[in-house]
Each structure stands twice: as C-alpha cells, then as structure tokens.
Amino acid sequence: MSELSDAELTRAAQSGDVTALGVLLARHEAGMRAVALAILGYTPDADDAVQDAAVVAVRRIGDVRDPEAVGAWLKMVVRNACRARLRSTRDIPVADGWDLTASPLATPEQLLDDHALRDWVWQAIDRLSPPVRLVVLLRHFSLGVTSYEAIARACGIPVGTVRSRLSQGRAQLAEALRATAASAHADAGALAAASRLDALDTLASAERGEFAKVLADRWSADVVLTASGVRGVGHGFLLRGMEGDLAAGVRQRPVHVVAGRDVVVWEMDLINPPDDPEHCPPGVAWLMTRDQGRVTDLRLHHAPVATVTAGAPN
Structure with a gap:
C-alpha cells in the first residue's frame, strides 16, 4: 500500500480503508509537524496541534474534494489548529477552529456519522485502556468537558496527566485503527x-x-x-x-x-x-x-x- 499515490490512498480511506489512512498520515507527518513548528515553535502545543490534526483527519477524510491535494489539506488542518491556539489562551476543543465546510451545528460525534470510518473509529477507541479512553472521549466527543482543565477536574488528575493520556491515546488510536481495519465492527x-x-x-x-x-x-x-x-x-x-x-x-x-x-x-x-x-x-x-x-x-x-x-x- 505504501507504493500507492496520495490520490489512491485518499480514495481508499474515504471508502473505509483504515490502513490507507494510516499510510497517508505517516507519509505526511513530517510536513504536518513542520507547519506546526513554524507557527508555534518547539513547544508542547506544536505536538498537540499535529495530534489533533490527525484525529480530525480520521473524522473528516471524507471532506477531501481533491484527493491529489490531500497533503495540502492535512497541512491546512494543522495550520487551523495552530492559529486557533494563538487566538486564545484557553484549550481549543477539537471541534473548534476548523474551516472545513462543516455545519456549525454539527457535533464531533455527528461528524463521524458522515463517512464509513465511524465504526472503525469507535472500535479503535474501545481498544484503549479505560483511563486513556475516558480522556480521549471527553476531549474529542463531549460537548462541555473538552478543555484540559475541565477534563482534569472531572477525572481528578493533574493537567499534565491529561496531556500525557491524550498523547498516549492518539498514538494508540492510530495503531488500533490499523489493527482493526479487517475486523467486524459494532454499530x-x-x-x-x-x-x-x-x-x-x-x-x-x-x-x-x-x-x-x-x-x-x-x-x-x-x-x-x-x-x-x-x-x-x-x-x-x-x-x-x-x-x-x-x-x-x-x-x-x-x-x-x-x-x-x-x-x-x-x-x-x-x-x-x-x-x-x-x-x-x-x-x-x-x-x-x-x-x-x-x-x-x-x-x-x-x-x-x-x-x-x-x-x-x-
């Protein structure tokens, strides 16, 4: 699959092939990180922006209209994440700050329903350990408990632990998505x-x-x-x-x-x-x-x- 073009991988990912999406993210990770570093510098926020962008890509790959330009699309997602962080001192929920033609009334959970990767995402999330899974669910899918500080209060853990668990969760999620690509998925x-x-x-x-x-x-x-x-x-x-x-x-x-x-x-x-x-x-x-x-x-x-x-x- 690594020999396929960006356009071929994007079309496969839009059809529900999670392995293709994993290859795309791995292929463009360096470029995504370069954008984050250029805007935010060598800070934890840069890593967070790249990780948030990867999660957005899982949910929104179906929105890519030009499969040959998926690399530019991924960099744009990172750029939006970085700019959102610069505009505000608070933590930006993943649903905020994306100019990707989404309905302003859509929730992150509804965005998952827009394409065939929804059930793969949920089964991959279920493979995370419960403490990590809870932090990921709150950050990316709740409506009112999305900031690092709110998650820390809700879970009774330090903000640093929230960051650590999110980082673990995003890395494990990418691996779990590839591991569950060929298995049956619950609704x-x-x-x-x-x-x-x-x-x-x-x-x-x-x-x-x-x-x-x-x-x-x-x-x-x-x-x-x-x-x-x-x-x-x-x-x-x-x-x-x-x-x-x-x-x-x-x-x-x-x-x-x-x-x-x-x-x-x-x-x-x-x-x-x-x-x-x-x-x-x-x-x-x-x-x-x-x-x-x-x-x-x-x-x-x-x-x-x-x-x-x-x-x-x-």
Whole structure:
C-alpha cells in the first residue's frame, strides 16, 4: 500500500480503508509537524496541534474534494489548529477552529456519522485502556468537558496527566485503527442510542421512586462514586444523592451521550425548581466505567456547560 499515490490512498480511506489512512498520515507527518513548528515553535502545543490534526483527519477524510491535494489539506488542518491556539489562551476543543465546510451545528460525534470510518473509529477507541479512553472521549466527543482543565477536574488528575493520556491515546488510536481495519465492527450509533435510552430510563425510574432497583440491576454493589471531591462506595451514596436532588425539585435531562464498550459519558442539563434557580449548577456529566455491563465507577463533574443546551443533537 505504501507504493500507492496520495490520490489512491485518499480514495481508499474515504471508502473505509483504515490502513490507507494510516499510510497517508505517516507519509505526511513530517510536513504536518513542520507547519506546526513554524507557527508555534518547539513547544508542547506544536505536538498537540499535529495530534489533533490527525484525529480530525480520521473524522473528516471524507471532506477531501481533491484527493491529489490531500497533503495540502492535512497541512491546512494543522495550520487551523495552530492559529486557533494563538487566538486564545484557553484549550481549543477539537471541534473548534476548523474551516472545513462543516455545519456549525454539527457535533464531533455527528461528524463521524458522515463517512464509513465511524465504526472503525469507535472500535479503535474501545481498544484503549479505560483511563486513556475516558480522556480521549471527553476531549474529542463531549460537548462541555473538552478543555484540559475541565477534563482534569472531572477525572481528578493533574493537567499534565491529561496531556500525557491524550498523547498516549492518539498514538494508540492510530495503531488500533490499523489493527482493526479487517475486523467486524459494532454499530457505534446503535450503542450510543441504547445508552441514551438507558439514561432516560434511569432518570424516569428515579422519579418513580425505583432508582434502587436500577442500581441493583445495572450497577455493581461496590460502585465507587466521586463527586465534588467526596468519595463513596456502594449504592447508598448514589441513592441518597438522587433522592436528595429529587426532593429539592431538581430534575436532570440528557443532552448528549458518548458510549464506548465500557466507558460511557452522559451529559445532563440540571433543571432547578422555579423557587430555587441557583440550587445546582446548570449541567452535570456522568463519567461511568463498566465491567461486564455493570457500572463500577461513577465520577460526577458539575460545571457550567455553556455549549450544552436543551435540544442539543445526539
């Protein structure tokens, strides 16, 4: 495959050949890095820009209109990433800063649905270790927990560890994509849809007073809960927290779901009662790890989520 031209590799990648995409990225990595270094200098941001561009290429290779110019397209993606970093002091989510004719309302997850690589990407992500996978999912697929600082707070780890895990994840993802190119792939869209139904059913059951049954059926008896720096073990912590919110008139509404094989993120709107509109922050993310279908770890990340609004697409 290394003997094929850029145009042939691009067409193959657009048809779902992940190995072809891997060859393209390897072939143009030096040129992509040169662009980043020229704009950002020898800093960690330059490496981040190249890695982010590779992830964008996985999602957006179907947007390349001139396969013979894929090298220029990849450099343009890197250039956009670098300029976005120069324009702002905050971390730029991967969905931001790309002038690639994407719909302004599209989410990263929806962009995956645009071409045949979607399910390869999700199976490759599922091959990452759970700690690395969670950081990758939050950075590239969540709506409101995308900056390094927000991910660090949500996961209870230093920002440096976030950077390290993202770097590991991107490298492992490229290798996993090649390794899974010839295997069967689950329907990632169906997995996310099923998880959204699970979220809706969980909340509806809680409002009916049946949250304890949901916990017994789907959650480990030794589930670990971490929220606002407090750590608890077992169903009792979860049950008291949910019942307390409901008694205060607080309701939750799912607005975005990211679902892998054993790492799931539910992003929720928190709807406060009219007489106490400041009772809770406007949003919460449930970061869940599962083992054999049962939730074993839950981290709740409360933060203002300006990008999560009612009716956001899934």
